[in-house]
Amino acid sequence: MSPPPFTSFSNSNRRLILLLIACHLLWSCAVFGLWSAGSLIEAAAPWVSGGFIALQLYAAAQLLLPALLLQPEERTRGYYLFWGTTLALGIWLASQLPSAGIWQPLLTAIKSGLLLLVATLTGAALARHIHRLWEIVPVCIVMTLADVASWLHGPTAGFAHQIEQYYLAPEGPPPLIDMVLVKLALPGPAGLAPVFGISDWIMVVFFAIVARRHGVNDNLIGTPGERLARQGRIGRYLPVSVVALFVATVLAQASGLFLPALPLIALIMLSWYAARCLLLRRAPDSQRRT
Numbered sequence: 001m002s003p004p005p006f007t008s009f010s011n012s013n014r015r016l017i018l019l020l021i022a023c024h025l026l027w028s029c030a031v032f033g034l035w036s037a038g039s040l041i042e043a044a045a046p047w048v049s050g051g052f053i054a055l056q057l058y059a060a061a062q063l064l065l066p067a068l069l070l071q072p073e074e075r076t077r078g079y080y081l082f083w084g085t086t087l088a089l090g091i092w093l094a095s096q097l098p099s100a101g102i103w104q105p106l107l108t109a110i111k112s113g114l115l116l117l118v119a120t121l122t123g124a125a126l127a128r129h130i131h132r133l134w135e136i137v138p139v140c141i142v143m144t145l146a147d148v149a150s151w152l153h154g155p156t157a158g159f160a161h162q163i164e165q166y167y168l169a170p171e172g173p174p175p176l177i178d179m180v181l182v183k184l185a186l187p188g189p190a191g192l193a194p195v196f197g198i199s200d201w202i203m204v205v206f207f208a209i210v211a212r213r214h215g216v217n218d219n220l221i222g223t224p225g226e227r228l229a230r231q232g233r234i235g236r237y238l239p240v241s242v243v244a245l246f247v248a249t250v251l252a253q254a255s256g257l258f259l260p261a262l263p264l265i266a267l268i269m270l271s272w273y274a275a276r277c278l279l280l281r282r283a284p285d286s287q288r289r290t
Contacts, residue, residue: 010073016066020117023063028113031056032106035185035192048187050250053195056184057249060116061242064205065229067120068212072128080125087118091198095179108192112182119198123205133214136207136273140266143203147262160258163194195249200261207241207269216276244268 009017038052094111098104130136151160162175181194182201211218212226218239219225225237247268248261 010071013070013073016070017121019066020063020120023066024113024117024120025110027059027063027116028106028109030059031112031185031192032109035105035109038185038187039189039191041187042189046254049253052186053184053249053253054246057242057246058238060201061237061239062234063116063120064208064239064242065225065234065237067124067205068209068226068229070124070209083121087121091115091118091179105192108183109185111179112184112192115180115182115198116201119201120205123202124209126202127206127209127213130210130213133210133216133273136210137270140270144263144266147260151260164258167193195253196245196261200245200248200265203262203265204239204241204245207265208239211239218272240272241265241269 034052034056041048091114094114097107097111130139159175159177163177163181166174166178178194180198182196182198183192184195185191186193208218208225212224217224218241219228219236220238220240220243221236223233223236225239228234228237244265245261248259248264251264252259252261
């Protein structure tokens with residue numbers, strides 16, 4: 001019996017998804033190793049914490065390479081409903097695992113890897129609906145307004161207070177919102193701490209895949225990500241959206257405030273695209289074709 005349409009994938013996409021799962025598991029183990037090394041540091045300067053975050057985000061950026069090769073497939077609403085429910089249930093079940101004991105840091109790192117994996121698949125699914133590059137402008141505007149409104153007067157304000165209270169004086173089970181926060185290794189006693197949310201990484205992936213599908217090289221250190229992925233070269237991919245997330249997290253860490261990352265990511269992406277368009281307009285025709 002053949003599998004139902006909403007659980008079947010093309011051979012190439014199936015291989016890429018399995019590769020994504022394996023890579024995210026390796027990333028989780030690397031985060032756990034970095035936590036082990038960081039726990040030996042009693043007091044760390046702010047730049048050391050920033051270096052820890054930069055290293056983990058740079059490694060996470062390499063996880064995007066297989067996602068750049070995912071091919072769109074015709075899907076029904078049942079497909080999105082099935083997988084949306086399945087992934088949400090997987091995140092919830094992972095959050096129910098014991099959060100104490102000697103295995104707690106490793107489990108926390110694996111949960112963060114799971115969140116990145118779910119966010120990558122979600123961002124890839126959303127990116128296929130952008131048919132023209134300019135369509136990211138209203139997406140950025142709506143995303144920014146919604147996040148700022150939620151941060152000022154909506155549920156995000158309450159969630160931020162709950163998270164702050166819990167991590168300052170942890171008592172009882174963590175708040176529900178904690179299960180969608182990605183924890184990264186920080187030096188010193190802080191250990192694995194929440195740095196950004198799953199929605200932030202969804203948009204990081206979204207912008208990276210939109211750039212790839214519209215022929216825009218968003219790699220700040222050279223070769224386009226799609227070409228690197230096809231050549232199997234890792235360690236040389238740094239998309240603009242990952243740098244934007246790093247800037248947002250560093251500002252939040254430096255200020256000690258729960259600042260929403262999505263508006264800053266949107267602002268940086270729009271500024272980068274605007275600057276790129278201006279440079280292309282000023283460039284000679286021969287340079288535009290290269």
